[in-house]
Amino acid sequence: MQKTRFDExxxxxxHFTFKVMGVASDSLPDQVVEVLQEHAPGDYSPSVKPSSKGNYHSISVAVRVESQQHIEILYRSLSDIEDVRYVL
Structure with missing residues (x-):
């Protein structure tokens, strides 16, 4: 973990909003929620927005996080989903 002033x-x-962008598929939101449930169990209602050409989906979801390390774990885990291209 990098040393930053983030914790300060x-x-x-x-609550921290993650935006996950990936290849458009019906299963992508479920995959995102599955990863979130593994690291931060909760009741999630992701917002899905298709790209202008429909090739990609942007999924936004607010997650209760406990620390900077928790955020970093979620970033890494969400990035490991095969169809995910970016996590913001």
């Missing part, structure tokens, strides 16, 4: 600037626990 954010009061944990808090």
């Amino acid at each position: 600037l954010v009061d944990f626990p808090c």
